[in-house]
Amino acid sequence: MxxxxxxxxxxxxxxxxxxxxxxxRLAGTFRSGGTPMNSGTISYxxxxxxxxxxxxxxxxxxxxLCRNSADADDLVQESYRLAFxxxxxxxxxxxxxxxLYRILHRQAVTQHRxxxxxxxxxxxxxxxxxxxxxxxxxxxxxxxxxxxxxxxxRAAIEALPSDLRVGVTLCxxxxxxxxxxxxxxxxxVGTVRSRIARARAKLMAKLQTHAENCGIHRxxx
Amino acid sequence: MSPCPPFQDLNALVDGALPREEELALRRxxxxxxxxxxxxxxxxxxxxxxxxAYGGNVASPALQRAVRASLPKRRHxxxxxxxxxxxxLASGAFL
Numbered sequence: 001m002x003x004x005x006x007x008x009x010x011x012x013x014x015x016x017x018x019x020x021x022x023x024x025r026l027a028g029t030f031r032s033g034g035t036p037m038n039s040g041t042i043s044y045x046x047x048x049x050x051x052x053x054x055x056x057x058x059x060x061x062x063x064x065l066c067r068n069s070a071d072a073d074d075l076v077q078e079s080y081r082l083a084f085x086x087x088x089x090x091x092x093x094x095x096x097x098x099x100l101y102r103i104l105h106r107q108a109v110t111q112h113r114x115x116x117x118x119x120x121x122x123x124x125x126x127x128x129x130x131x132x133x134x135x136x137x138x139x140x141x142x143x144x145x146x147x148x149x150x151x152x153x154r155a156a157i158e159a160l161p162s163d164l165r166v167g168v169t170l171c172x173x174x175x176x177x178x179x180x181x182x183x184x185x186x187x188x189v190g191t192v193r194s195r196i197a198r199a200r201a202k203l204m205a206k207l208q209t210h211a212e213n214c215g216i217h218r219x220x221x
Numbered sequence: 222m223s224p225c226p227p228f229q230d231l232n233a234l235v236d237g238a239l240p241r242e243e244e245l246a247l248r249r250x251x252x253x254x255x256x257x258x259x260x261x262x263x264x265x266x267x268x269x270x271x272x273x274a275y276g277g278n279v280a281s282p283a284l285q286r287a288v289r290a291s292l293p294k295r296r297h298x299x300x301x302x303x304x305x306x307x308x309x310l311a312s313g314a315f316l
Contacts, residue, residue, distance in 0.1 A: 048292075055288070059280040076280070077288045084292045136228065139259070142266025153274040171236060172271035178238045197232040200264055203271070 047087040050096045051080070057097075057174070058104055064169055065108045075111055079104045098176065102184045105166070136201050137208040144211045156206045160199055167192055168199035222253040231257060235264045 058079065062072040083103050090099055145153075157165060163185075170181045178196075182189045210216075226247055233239045234247055251258045 052289070055285060056278070056280050059284070060275060060278055063278070064275065073284050073287075076284070077291055080288050081291055081293065140263040140267075141259075142263040145266050145270045148270075150270070150274045153270050157271060157274060168271060169275075172268050173275055178233075178236065193229060193233055193238065196236070197229040200232055200267060201228065203267060204263065207267070 042087065042090060042093060044087070046093060047090065047096070048084070050093050051083055051087070051100060054097055054100055055080075058100055061101065061104060061169075061174065062108070064173075065105070065166070071111070071115075075104065075108055078111070079107045082107065098180045098184055101170070101174070101176070102186075105184055106186075135205060137205045140204040140208055144216050145207070147216045148207055148211060152210060153203075153207070156203050156210070159206065160202060164195050164199035164202065167195040168203070171196055223250050225254060225257055226250065228260070231260050232264060235261060235268055 055076075059072065059076050062075040062079075063069065066072040066075055079100065083100055090096060157169065160168070166185060167181055170176045170184060171178070176184065178189050178192045181187075181192045181196075185192070187195075223246070230239065230243070230247060234244060239247065251261060
């Protein structure tokens with residue numbers, strides 16, 4: 001089957017939330033679900049208990065965003081500080097996890113902008129080319145993944161451009177839905193869908209090549 | 222057999238992100254199309270591998286302590302009342 005993964009045709013470049021040339025919008029970041037604030041129905045203690053239960057998950061996500069332990073620690077600390085400062089704007093504790101991730105991602109953009117002066121700013125980019133189509137390999141045998149180390153899979157993920165990597169990791173590692181990822185990253189759902197598809201296409205191409213170079217495909221044949 | 226769907230649709234199927242009717246139509250296609258079925262199986266395996274690729278690291282207790290220590294404390298507004306109340310009463314009596 002000869003389909004490729006098309007570029008994000010249904011939206012423009014301005015839809016990138018973690019892209020260098022777009023002003024970071026923090027307005028509305030703390031409002032969950034676009035609905036009125038909880039007007040004090042969530043107590044500080046309730047929020048603290050739920051929010052801090054996600055500490056390790058958020059720290060892992062921060063490490064994937066920063067790739068630098070010190071920056072990741074700062075990012076988590078600042079995100080929690082903001083979350084506790086604004087917890088009254090959280091509509092429901094059921095949205096707490098996605099809300100914390102949204103703050104973390106927006107804060108990552110802000111932190112990155114502070115650290116580097118002058119364009120171009122590229123948030124923890126893997127350096128891969130994010131333009132053009134993500135070509136699929138001719139075939140992809142899922143069984144070969146049994147023979148590829150997780151370290152190699154991680155390396156392939158980290159080589160992805162940042163916007164693709166964020167989408168696919170939020171989906172596959174954190175288990176967020178497309179709608180939640182759209183909310184976290186500030187992108188339309190169509191953009192999220194497109195980015196995840198492109199990320200998987202790139203990962204499949206890279207891992208397939210790796211498998212062929214290592215002769216792994218012969219083992220599965 | 223219906224025409225093969227775009228890659229993005231197969232991808233969304235793996236993530237359970239298709240509307241119910243589209244999902245059913247696509248699954249009917251998969252029954253007849255081994256090529257698309259192979260892609261879906263491959264993507265599903267990849268999704269699992271990505272999920273396993275990052276183990277759940279535990280943040281250091283020192284960091285957890287530092288973060289907790291830096292959090293804004295709960296505001297106890299009743300203290301403001303205790304402090305401001307007498308002043309307001311006195312001001313009212315004076316006026």
